[in-house]
């Protein structure tokens with residue numbers, strides 16, 4: 001196995017960053033082999049407040065730059081990303097342990113987001129509304145909001161920031177980013193590439209974007225700072241619960257994209273070949289470490305034996321190992337804590353009467369410090385407390401059902417509500433799943449797994465998944481403030497609702 005530290009140094013140089021620091025106390029290790037890639041100095045809450053103040057000063061200038069010109073910055077950034085796709089994807093693999101194809105996909109997601117945001121920079125439109133008063137006009141205007149604080153997780157270390165940053169920048173906002181402590185190098189690389197784009201344009205003020213490598217107190221400082229107009233945070237439900245009261249205490253705006261406990265129903269009429277492929281990608285892909293990972297499978301009794309047998313066979317043959325090898329599909333877990341959570345969950349599943357296939361640790365030569373496991377398929381007797389909990393590991397709980405009402409009931413009976421799917425060729429079942437009495441998630445798919453969303457739609461979930469929406473559709477509205485304007489072009493002053501006064 002080739003050294004991850006040496007590979008990281010080469011990629012960082014290619015991305016315009018020098019030698020990584022080894023002097024700080026934020027130690028970055030590659031989950032591939034546990035080698036230390038860097039040790040970065042930690043930002044303090046005071047550093048966070050200073051970055052926000054600088055970003056706010058930059059915002060006051062940036063908000064007056066016409067939106068299509070702001071789009072030019074994002075357009076150049078997208079072009080630069082295209083030119084550095086392989087290097088950035090390589091770094092994503094080294095920091096997260098994601099396989100090459102998924103790391104390339106993540107950078108592609110950033111590029112798609114840039115393209116989307118550039119188009120949007122000419123479409124930040126409001127409505128004109130019929131006024132009840134003669135000679136009056138009612139309309140709404142969308143204005144830049146301010147500083148957007150972005151907190152991201154290790155599993156999508158660059159794409160989730162791009163969802164936020166590309167929109168925020170065209171919307172006229174400044175962006176202060178606190179990446180996950182485990183993946184700061186990719187964040188510094190993104191910031192360097194964005195700085196390259198900014199340097200080519202006259203209108204981009206210093207301090208418009210910043211990266212704070214730090215611990216959770218930095219995220220708390222962003223949540224507390226009244227100058228952070230929007231806090232957009234992606235991570236666990238626990239992280240959301242910890243940050244939300246800080247933002248709420250100052251009546252700030254927040255956008256939370258938190259955990260998922262995503263389910264799929266496989267109905268009797270399903271195309272099982274499609275279902276099988278969708279299940280394996282959604283449950284075992286990214287080593288089960290997506291917020292959209294498939295964790296609960298509801299299979300109709302009539303097809304359960306066949307599908308479970310095929311799944312168990314496929315799982316047993318999944319290539320697990322160094323994510324840099326082309327034929328590997330499952331890389332390592334992010335760290336030992338994740339491994340302990342995986343093993344604890346499997347022991348609990350067995351104690352609950354679950355039948356566990358796979359889940360064992362796998363030794364990878366030359367990577368003794370890496371945490372590699374075979375994805376687990378667990379036949380559960382029912383939806384126990386364990387099944388209702390999100391364990392961020394490749395564990396798929398399978399349950400049997402008899403009728404669709406029962407399956408939908410079980411599907412919705414968890415605290416999270418992010419992504420969901422049904423595999424069926426029965427139109428009535430598909431429509432029922434998408435209806436008001438169907439899936440209660442922010443994402444509901446038919447014959448498509450719950451993970452791997454395109455950026456064109458709004459991304460996010462309900463209940464403990466946080467309620468925020470990012471990326472496509474009209475998610476941009478969260479990054480702007482809406483002003484309602486009433487304009488009187490008459491010679492009278494009629495009051496609304498027919499009120500009479502002076």
Ligand code: UN1
Pocket residue numbers: 109153155156160234289290291292450451452453454
């Ligand atoms: C996440 O895991 O936080 O839909 C985001 C997906 C990806 C994004 C996942 N496009 O699975």
